[in-house]
Amino acid sequence: MKRANVIFICADQMRYDALSVTGNRVAHTANIDRIAARGATFHRHFTPNQICSPSRATMATGLYPRHHGLWRNGVALDDRLPNLWQALSLAGYATKGVGKLHFQPLLAPVERDMPESLAYWERPGCEDWHGPYFGFDAVDLVMGEANEATRAGHYAAWLKRNHPEVVDLYEPDASPDSRAQDLNEVWKSAVPPELHYTSWIADRAIDFIERQGKQAEPFGLFVSFPDPHHPFAPPRPYCDLFRSEQMPTPTIRAGELERMPAYLGEGDDPTKVPYIASGEQPREQGFLLRTDDISDETLAIAIAHTHGMIQMIDDAVGRLLAALDDVGVLDDSFLLFTADHGELLGDHGLLRKGPPPYRQLLQVPLVLSGPGIRAGTNLDALTSHLDLFATIASLLGLPAPATDGTDLKPLIDGRVADVRDFLFGEYHPRRDACLYNQSIISKEWRFTRYPNQPAWGELFDLREDPWEHWNLFPERALGAQARALSAVLDRRLPPQPLMVNEVLGAY
Template structure:
């Protein structure tokens, strides 16, 4: 039997309902929706961690962060750990990645010689490096989002070499409209869309598909840094959606009063979401409360997010068309997902951070390929930790050891898959008391804070699917709290300290 190919498409900070196939009533993601209509939509898919690097490492290794060691941004993933890319490369696959990987810290010291660190790209020979890397025989890196993307990586080197005049156009000062005063991460990028990194990633992916050997199967990992903040798409995507017509965030008056008290304080929306030299440490995700952000600015952030989603959709269309033109559609699995979600004003919060709300943990997962029924939908609980086992099974018939489950029966319409619980765990950058552990069942989401026993979160997902009323402090819910806490303790006892050195803020 001829080996099958894999195109693994990952975005950054895209929540479950970002696509028209999964509930977006504003953006028509007709290209990504093709994967859903020709394959399966997994409607209750989750990440085990709402921060970039830990989640991405879980997708690759099939392990919880406590087991793969990349427990927060700023830590590196052990390249000797088994992962999907290495397994496929060893099985004869041509493995290639383009875009954001984030297995190493951006701010690691130059002495560590890490290709995903900004310091690495100060080396005179850096531009000649392209791998191998974590099982990929060749990589083409985009590092950072918006104006951060021009500091290092293959894309930055390409832009500086071929379009140096465009580098400054990434800065908010180049925008004709400037940036919003009450949320400085909102502006219209002046970069021409054809030079933007989202377009560059799609172009490099298309080139790889066209040039891929006919004699070997391939695995192509395509990773878009957007729709991660800053909220700064280029034209025409910055103008596709009228802020005045955007849906209002899904928030309820007083709902944060029922949550752990740390949510009474958020990051400063007038600060950039990074930690510069000499700045005080800030918590992961740079979580914001939206109290001081005007409705107009918040609506613009939503409109710009939708613009970024549409730009990604157009680029996915280019990739799907190239695959079809190459005559490889029938032999290729295509997966679309995101590392984690975005609050986007829901609960009166923006960006991401410690609270494991549904908007952060639940992400899209669409899969198309051989033997997958067209237009299938499932509400079974699935996780990023399942992807290694699943595609090792589908592509090379192996069953690697992992924390996850093989989703092959679920994807192909066969019996044999069932799961009662999912788990998630957040390790903080700054405050140890924010360490939290989560269990999700079909009916409940329960979160505990082992270093602050008086904090907790309990949501009845049947009556409150968007998690507005925390029942943890209410009388009458002792039984679900006790039962879920017991299951969590059996499967994931508290482990606030992970022995892997922090090499940078992120």
């Protein structure tokens, strides 16, 4: 009997509450909601790291960043480590990766010969390479977001070859409206939507589905969209779908940042380009911004554009579902939708992402449907990206991999109500060793410590303050609670601020 197919869909920088199925009253994510309606929605799903590359490597390997080695952006994943796509390939699956993978740094030197680096794409004939790569038989890469996506990768090569006039339309100067002056990464893209990388990714994925769905062997497909990552620059009509004056207002409690570690009093410059060029002074990962100097109007436009990018992804997901149905494999496939990490989007007076392990960054959507998964299942257990490799292997009847995660099949089947008491997170900084932090999360508490700066700490009562707006760490009466959670961290994830994997460049 032919095994079920796997379609793993990933967004970049999408928080848990971005979808209508997870409570967003502005969003209209009908197609992602269809996956949820056909299967299970996980309402307490977290990543152990709030930055792109470490989280993506965890999704693939089921390991903490300290174990898979991709501990910060600018480091490469070891392709000899077992991962989900290698496991599928070894089990006889045809495997394909389309979009943003981010297993290697963008600025890796040319001598490292890394396909996800800019240097690799300066070589003649590089666009003819399509893999194999990290267990994928073939890949079609998109590298970067907005105008950065035109610099390198298969999409950039395709665009320059077939539609060279569109390359400049990605630039903010081509925007049909003026660019925000107080946040330079907010504009309306002039790129035709059918030529945008979100559509191109869907096109490549559909080509694979139409071809492979008719074959005897099962397939595994990773579809990875670079959005809704900043810059906030969707094309029309998506940049105009949501009116800024109707967007939800970011949640900020007066005085909350004064109770947080002192580094949150700093932040990036909103008028600065949010990328690090080769040779530029290092800046912290995520380019965290305070929104003090951004107008309410500009911030509302950024939020509206984020919803527009999510809508464009949802429309692309609808096309994928239609293609699966057209070739007759929709009911014989596992579909998974998630994101690598979240986005602050103005909450706490902060934008983008960075060192603080707020819920808006660590909690992400996860919906999963497929054979044997009861429609309309809602799960409140603590789950993690660490669990995805083991769970997919279990659902497919493949040998259990050795990971840091847990097989969620008993949870999905209703045999258990919970799979763990605690989740753990860890952030390794790029620039300032004081920012190294470790977190422990239960259904009641989130505690974060900074081993290199013991005076800093974060403690939130999630029963009274679910979105983490009032740090209780300064309260002496709760010192015993903080010490108890810290002791669990000592046992389960002792501090490891120094990592040995080689830094090859930013992004």
